[in-house]
Amino acid sequence: DAGVTQSPTHLIKTRGQHVTLRCSPISGHKSVSWYQQVLGQGPQFIFQYYEKEERGRGNFPDRFSARQFPNYSSELNVNALLLGDSALYLCASSLGPGQGTYEQYFGPGTRLTVT
Amino acid sequence: SQKIEQNSEALNIQEGKTATLTCNYTNYSPAYLQWYRQDPGRGPVFLLLIRENEKEKRKERLKVTFDTTLKQSLFHITASQPADSATYLCALVVSSNTGKLIFGQGTTLQVKP
Numbered sequence: 001d002a003g004v005t006q007s008p009t010h011l012i013k014t015r016g017q018h019v020t021l022r023c024s025p026i027s028g029h030k031s032v033s034w035y036q037q038v039l040g041q042g043p044q045f046i047f048q049y050y051e052k053e054e055r056g057r058g059n060f061p062d063r064f065s066a067r068q069f070p071n072y073s074s075e076l077n078v079n080a081l082l083l084g085d086s087a088l089y090l091c092a093s094s095l096g097p098g099q100g101t102y103e104q105y106f107g108p109g110t111r112l113t114v115t
Numbered sequence: 116s117q118k119i120e121q122n123s124e125a126l127n128i129q130e131g132k133t134a135t136l137t138c139n140y141t142n143y144s145p146a147y148l149q150w151y152r153q154d155p156g157r158g159p160v161f162l163l164l165i166r167e168n169e170k171e172k173r174k175e176r177l178k179v180t181f182d183t184t185l186k187q188s189l190f191h192i193t194a195s196q197p198a199d200s201a202t203y204l205c206a207l208v209v210s211s212n213t214g215k216l217i218f219g220q221g222t223t224l225q226v227k228p
Contacts, residue, residue: 004158031214042119042204042218043159056213090158094214102147102214106158 002027004093004107012113013081021076021110025093031055032074033104034066035090043090049074050096078112086114117142121205121219128195129227136190136222138205143217145207148181148188153202153221162203163190195226 005024013019025032031050035043048056049068063079072093078085088111092104119140128134138148146167151159165172165181165188172179178191192199202223206216 033215035216035218040220042206042220043216045215045217048213048215050213056210056215058215092158097212097214102149102208102211102216103161103164104214104216105161106151109156109158111156 004091004105006089006091006107006110008110009108010111010113012115014115015081015083017081018077018079019081019112021078021089021091021112022073023076023091023093023107024073025091026105029093029095029105030072031094031096032068032072033092033094034074034076035092035106036060037088037090037109039087046076055097081114083114086112088112117217119143119205119207119217119219121203122222123220125223125225127225127227130196132195134192134195134199134224134226136203136205136224138188138190138219140186140207140219143186143207143209145209146211147208148179149206149208149216150177150179150188150190151204151206151218153204155202159204192224195224197226197228200224200226 033048034046037043045058047066068074088109091107150162153159180189202221204221206218
């Protein structure tokens with residue numbers, strides 16, 4: 001079975017630009033979460049989506065938005081990029097809240113560099 | 116304020132010894148605590164979950180303890196191997212409704228042959 005997939009693997013953008021990151025969860029998983037990981041730190045929660053609805057939001061500005069599609073894949077959008085947005089963006093899939101387990105399965109991440 | 120703290124300094128041990136990593140937290144009441152392994156340039160990989168009413172959990176060479184009074188979890192790797200070298204992250208499930216995870220900063224373990 002395929003694990004969580006993310007695209008692109010690497011991305012270089014200029015300040016002020018917009019970026020879209022994509023994630024496909026494990027088959028059968030209905031929940032997708034997004035995390036930002038800065039070098040030397042643990043992942044920081046950005047969003048969780050379950051059944052196409054936002055279920056949780058971390059402490060990130062409105063420049064960050066996301067959505068989940070009927071096939072449970074997800075996009076993370078970041079507008080007006082800042083140098084500080086440079087990080088590894090991780091997508092994690094899980095069965096969903098209340099499904100008896102809180103294990104999250106992470107993708108390989110998208111390395112975003114803002115210059 | 117709410118904090119999760121792991122040893123920021125790398126842990127260096129000799130092959131065959133037991134590695135013990137610490138996770139302390141304040142001002143959280145997590146229902147679950149998880150440990151993940153992360154290799155450079157890769158996403159975290161789930162290792163173990165322990166519930167608030169469990170004192171200890173084992174999986175092969177791994178053992179996790181959870182003391183909700185001390186607000187601390189210990190993660191042990193027995194008979195460590197060089198392949199165990201990685202960064203280990205603890206994470207709290209702070210919302211059973213969303214499954215939202217709050218991660219510590221991770222501790223890097225280096226096992227020398």
